Amino acid sequence: MGMELRVGSRKLPPSRMANELEKAVVNEVQESIKKKLRTIRCPQHGEASRLASRGGHKLQGLNMRIEGCCEVLIERVKTSLEGSR
Numbered sequence: 001m002g003m004e005l006r007v008g009s010r011k012l013p014p015s016r017m018a019n020e021l022e023k024a025v026v027n028e029v030q031e032s033i034k035k036k037l038r039t040i041r042c043p044q045h046g047e048a049s050r051l052a053s054r055g056g057h058k059l060q061g062l063n064m065r066i067e068g069c070c071e072v073l074i075e076r077v078k079t080s081l082e083g084s085r
């Protein structure tokens with residue numbers, strides 16, 4: 001693979017690079033979901049949902065859960081996230 005990742009003037013070794021890329025991907029996924037969650041509010045309680053994630057910055061074993069005040073909100077979030085694919 002002819003790709004190289006630099007942080008500042010440091011060149012990362014391939015193993016570090018995989019980690020950094022993974023971290024970046026996980027971050028990006030989480031950020032885009034969070035952004036979306038902020039726009040969806042519960043019609044009954046006016047609350048937004050939260051993203052609870054576990055598993056750190058590894059794609060494997062990443063465990064994300066969406067928490068909200070009630071079923072209605074969770075359903076809305078689900079529909080919205082699925083519709084964006």
Ligand SMILES: [Zn+2]
Nearest residue numbers: 042045069070
């Ligand atoms: Zn609610």
